[in-house]
Amino acid sequence: MQTEKEDDDASVEEYVALSNFTGGGSNQLSFRSGDTLLVHAKTSSEWLWSELQGAAGRRTEAYRQVILSNSAPLRNKVVMDLGCGTGIISLFCAQLARPSQVFAVGASSMAEYTSWGSRTAGRAEDIHLPERVDILVSEWMGNCLLFEFMVESVLLARDRWLKEGGVMWPSSAALTLVPCQANSYYAEKMAFWEQPYGLDCTPLHFNSHLIDPSDCLTAPCDVLRLDMYTLEIKDLEEIKGQFHFGVEKPTHWKQTLFMLDRPVRVLEGDSIAGTIVLRRNPVWRRHMTITLHWSINSSTGGKEKGQVGKKSFPMWR
Numbered sequence: 413m414q415t416e417k418e419d420d421d422a423s424v425e426e427y428v429a430l431s432n433f434t435g436g437g438s439n440q441l442s443f444r445s446g447d448t449l450l451v452h453a454k455t456s457s458e459w460l461w462s463e464l465q466g467a468a469g470r471r472t473e474a475y476r477q478v479i480l481s482n483s484a485p486l487r488n489k490v491v492m493d494l495g496c497g498t499g500i501i502s503l504f505c506a507q508l509a510r511p512s513q514v515f516a517v518g519a520s521s522m523a524e525y526t527s528w529g530s531r532t533a534g535r536a537e538d539i540h541l542p543e544r545v546d547i548l549v550s551e552w553m554g555n556c557l558l559f560e561f562m563v564e565s566v567l568l569a570r571d572r573w574l575k576e577g578g579v580m581w582p583s584s585a586a587l588t589l590v591p592c593q594a595n596s597y598y599a600e601k602m603a604f605w606e607q608p609y610g611l612d613c614t615p616l617h618f619n620s621h622l623i624d625p626s627d628c629l630t631a632p633c634d635v636l637r638l639d640m641y642t643l644e645i646k647d648l649e650e651i652k653g654q655f656h657f658g659v660e661k662p663t664h665w666k667q668t669l670f671m672l673d674r675p676v677r678v679l680e681g682d683s684i685a686g687t688i689v690l691r692r693n694p695v696w697r698r699h700m701t702i703t704l705h706w707s708i709n710s711s712t713g714g715k716e717k718g719q720v721g722k723k724s725f726p727m728w729r
């Protein structure tokens with residue numbers, strides 16, 4: 413499925429894979445459904461030069477690297493891949509590390525098609541394993557880290573099935589925030605939502621948007637850091653983080669966007685401080701609301717001095 417051409421290199425075309433593909437050799441690229449592929453050249457209709465790009469590809473590769481660099485400690489160990497999906501992480505374990513057992517646990521029907529090893533079709537909450545595991549690996553991270561709250565299932569599995577002293581991958585997780593400008597995006601998208609058809613749609617101002625790295629106003633900071641060994645399910649109800657940024661030159665970073673109702677003017681040397689609260693919905697348990705409070709301290713004492721603001725972003729309720 414083709415998406416859009418890259419602006420900075422007109423010869424590169426971006427595609428999103430609609431299905432998994434396993435390359436037939438080292439000269440072929442393997443990818444999964446949802447991965448972004450950059451096609452650099454088409455030498456014929458069958459042969460393309462392309463590379464993997466984007467979060468999905470990078471994420472899978474990060475897991476592969478962890479497994480590869482821990483192949484010796486994994487030998488003869490029992491592994492659980494929770495939410496195995498395609499089973500690729502379980503396969504990495506089996507292929508790269510020779511554990512004694514890999515339990516690939518998946519709630520989706522995909523688990524029925526992974527006809528190898530010890531697959532377990534079902535929700536982590538309902539499964540029964542013959543033994544506890546040494547390593548619990550899971551790709552559970554959602555939008556804004558917690559959205560969909562699959563992390564709850566991972567914590568439950570940890571408490572039930574991980575041996576004393578067992579290992580969690582990932583062992584920690586962070587949510588990172590950075591102030592940015594988005595002038596053209598604001599003009600293009602947000603202006604529409606002000607008064608479409610004469611209706612006030614401002615409550616719908618939540619956006620997920622990949623920002624240009626050059627639009628970031630400073631270096632990012634971690635506003636939340638979760639320790640997967642000590643985090644408790646009850647901690648997920650409300651998680652609070654703090655931030656403090658000094659506005660500097662643009663930096664290189666990519667993230668999704670929390671669009672404010674109005675552009676807030678800041679100058680180099682100003683500082684932005686505040687809090688972020690992720691509050692889990694008491695009814696729709698996979699949803700949450702993210703609330704940002706901020707204040708701006710002007711370095712010049714101009715009219716921006718003391719600007720404060722608050723905005724809540726429901727995801728999705």
Ligand SMILES: C[S@@+](CC[C@H](N)C(=O)[O-])C[C@H]1O[C@@H](n2cnc3c(N)ncnc32)[C@H](O)[C@@H]1O
Binds near residue numbers: 517518519535
């Ligand atoms: C982000 S995907 C992981 C993809 C997988 N690592 C792969 O490479 O294909 C999350 C997966 O976890 C599964 N899942 C979510 N909650 C689950 C639960 N409670 N028990 C088992 N699987 C779950 C989903 O069906 C989905 O396939």
